[in-house]
Amino acid sequence: MxxxxxxxxxxxxxxxxxxxxxxxxxxxxxxxxxxxxxxxxxxxxxxxxxxxxxxxxxxxxxxxxxxxxxxxxxxxxxxxxxxxxxxxxxxxxxxxxxxxxxxxxxxxxxxxxxxxxxxxxxxxxxxxxxxxxxxxxxxxxxxxxxxxxxxxxxxxxxxxxxxxxxxxxxxxxxxxxxxxxxxxxxxxxxxxxxxxxxxVHSGEKKLTTYADQVAVAAGRLCPQKGFDLLIPAWAQLVEKFPEWQLRIFGTGEKKAELRRQINEHHLYNHVFLMGHTHKLDDELARASFYVLSSRFEGLPMVMIESMTHGLPVVSFDCPTGPADVLTHGKDGLLVRRKDVDGLAEAMGQLMDDEGLRADMGAAALQTSRSYTxxxxxxxxxxxxxxxxxxxxx
Known part of the structure; x- marks a missing residue:
């Protein structure tokens, strides 16, 4: 054919x-x-x-x-x-x-x-x-x-x-x-x-250990991906979780604006714009959870890729996509769309409990098998x- x-x-x-x-x-x-x-x-x-x-x-x-x-x-x-x-x-x-x-x-x-x-x-x-x-x-x-x-x-x-x-x-x-x-x-x-x-792309996937105090987000630095909502949500957590890092991978037209936002919230030691990487799988394996802050999605593939590494997910319940994949409280946490406070609270739950990260991560790995x-x-x-x-x- x-x-x-x-x-x-x-x-x-x-x-x-x-x-x-x-x-x-x-x-x-x-x-x-x-x-x-x-x-x-x-x-x-x-x-x-x-x-x-x-x-x-x-x-x-x-x-x-x-x-x-x-x-x-x-x-x-x-x-x-x-x-x-x-x-x-x-x-x-x-x-x-x-x-x-x-x-x-x-x-x-x-x-x-x-x-x-x-x-x-x-x-x-x-x-x-x-x-x-x-x-x-x-x-x-x-x-x-x-x-x-x-x-x-x-x-x-x-x-x-x-x-x-x-x-x-x-x-x-x-x-x-x-x-x-x-x-x-x-x-x-x-x-x-x-x-x-x-x-998801095939290949041997290294699983996270949930020990590193790192969260990952990835996507084009554009309004759709909502990193301008994620940064102030992270700012709410720094006092309680000062050792944690948020690493955002991607390039795009909003880089300077997001950099200013990081500086305004004094997050230069906590939130990092990592640029493009050819080794995102390695970066995901070093993280403890993935966060999706999009205003809208089709099917968020990087989120599903993160789940193949055993990462639990915190995500806005944006139109189509996340809720089709995630079961709230099982393999991730869904938050009302554009709810910055809710996003901060959900991330804080995972940051505060390694056992919860491991349990949800195991469920996320199982969910990801439907997308091989x-x-x-x-x-x-x-x-x-x-x-x-x-x-x-």
Whole structure:
């Protein structure tokens, strides 16, 4: 079976990219013909490992010098036409798409050209803008499955309207949580909506000992992740737990603002912005619990990754995601969304009781087993086989 994933940026470091690479590698290992088409490319090699049987195709190359070389090879009229289209807004991707600035008429036309050349394949786009194009321009000989990695409520009105208009063209829409499935099914009556969670990455996982006085949070330094709420919550705990450290891993546009917040609360010896790391698994194994302070999530994969190390979790009960994974009081503690005082109280419970950390951590490890590749990837293969056999593909 031919399986074709369509990603925005196969050379980046986001959770969706890692998830798709894991899926693609698993399908290739099972003997399928797998390709990942990357809307853009900004580096020479992908960040995440990939099965050697998976082909990666670049649609628009943003590496230094690549565009100039392509324009020179295209000839004057073709180069002028490309430059003109690059200056025009997209036709089919609404402005509410979170990555709208990465689309233009040329990008759209390049994606459409790739789609129209596919034959007898299962096409799997992975975000709204790519889903809309796939819905319209996939040949009849192909099947198509839309992946949604964010909950419906986070999408602006124009994106929700386009979802309602375009997603019924898909053979199936795959979402991450039970709550997502209910929301999308309500918006898309008559469309098949399936829930398949993302899988954690495989490999030997070192378990924490719960002895180190360290809590970890991770994610892009942006408003969604709520680190501006986590920092003042931690400030409430410093007097009682002066030896504990909070380590926040990630990069992003809010770094300077979060640094100022740390200084204002006099937390420079207690809260650390650690930047990006290629060894997050090692850092998680050295922690005693994980904290998720997001305003919203799809399915928080780093949180689940932390649970594979035996870490209990303290999390805001934000829309979709955490409550689909965690059972309050068993493998973690759920706190009312944006409740800074409640977050501080919950973290304090774990900081004050190593036995509680160990008990919840053992339960978290058990919960994480539902998200292993061995548990999740057969669900994808079964869906592909069913969809592939249901039509002319």
């Amino acid at each position: 031919k399986i074709r994933y369509l990603l925005m940026h196969a050379y980046g470091t986001g959770g969706t990219i890692r998830t798709v690479f894991n899926q693609a590698s698993s399908m290739a290992a099972a003997g399928h013909d797998v390709e990942i088409a990357s809307m853009q490319r900004g580096r020479d090699e992908p960040h995440f490992p990939l099965h050697p049987g998976v082909t990666v195709t670049t649609l628009v190359d943003h590496r230094p010098g690549a565009r100039d070389a392509e324009l020179a090879a295209a000839g004057r009229r073709a180069a002028e036409r490309r430059t003109e289209r690059e200056g025009q807004p997209p036709r089919y991707v609404p402005p509410g798409e979170f990555a709208y600035e990465r689309y233009n008429r040329y990008v759209e036309d390049t994606i459409i050209d790739w789609l129209e050349r596919q034959r007898d394949a299962v096409i799997v786009p992975t975000r709204p803008g790519l889903n809309f194009l796939t819905a319209r321009f996939t040949p009849r000989s192909c099947r198509k499955i839309a992946q949604e990695h964010m909950n419906l409520g986070t999408h602006p009105a124009d994106i929700r309207a386009a979802i309602q208009r375009e997603y019924p063209r898909f053979d199936a829409v795959a979402v991450l949580t039970h709550g997502d499935r209910e929301d999308y099914q309500e918006l898309l009556p008559g469309t098949r909506v399936v829930r398949i969670p993302n899988a 590749p061995e548990a999740v990837h057969p669900q994808w293969e079964a869906l592909f086989e069913e969809i592939h056999g249901s039509g002319s593909a």
